[in-house]
Amino acid sequence: MNERLTIKRYTIGFILSVLLTVTACLLIFIHDQSGHVIFTHPFLRVSVVVLALAQFIVQLIFFLHLGSERGPRFKLAAFASTIGIVLIVIIGSIWIMNHLNYNMMSSTQQMNAYIQSQDGL
């Protein structure tokens, strides 16, 4: 801790963050303007997520100075284990909820009939 902060480091981090944000928006903007012709939806989804992860790493390094502490890296260790929990919570929720009975029926009519009979909705 208490490492010397530099304006240069913050400026690089800021410029990279703005570039990554604007790139993500630009991809979607081009897609919309072209009448949904340029870039496929799966490509857009993947590139937007990749840009967000890149920005995550940029901000961790340039703004939160992760990995530059002196001595034992307790901050980094706490961070790594938290990311583990976060991934389990998010991926686990999506995985379980997508495999519930409601979502395993073949058609919407069947699903509505099932929900009506079970829950009276």
Added chain:
Amino acid sequence: MKEEIADDKSIFGFWVYLMTDLILFSVLFGAYAVLRGNTFGGPAPRDLFSLSSALTSTLVLLTSSFTCGLAAIAAQRGKRNGTIAWLTATFALGATFLTLELAEFSRFVATGASWQRSAFLSSFFTLVGTHGLHIAVGLLWIVVAVIQVRLRGLTPATTSKLTRFTLFWHFLDIVWIFIFTTVYLLGII
């Protein structure tokens, strides 16, 4: 030296708080990811969100993160007026961000897209609202920090407090990047 170790400890303690806060947000992200399709015949993400307003909020918050870093640098170099000036800039940008968010919320509610409309909107308002609440707390923190720096100057205690505020503000910026991407960008695509 003793002071530096105490400072290190308080910063690590605050870091652990931020990590638990990250888990709070991950639960809300998980709920949103699961419920985003459950619109119950109401508006879907694509009908509500606009690219330009999401981009504006993001750039405002990013810039506030930058000015907050500049305040920390000014504090470390013992420049009292510089610290107060950059903190004021951070406050102005943070307040702008919060105003934009509240304007968006009231626009949604006015068109009938309130948190009571569907599971998607409930999880949307919870996730984005919790982030907004953190920003509001951060704004209050800036006010307190500016008053303390004015009254006491840049003592080790006020500087340490500023370091923790900087961590908090950068952390909120990182959480916003994920809200911006998963809620707004992926919602619009």
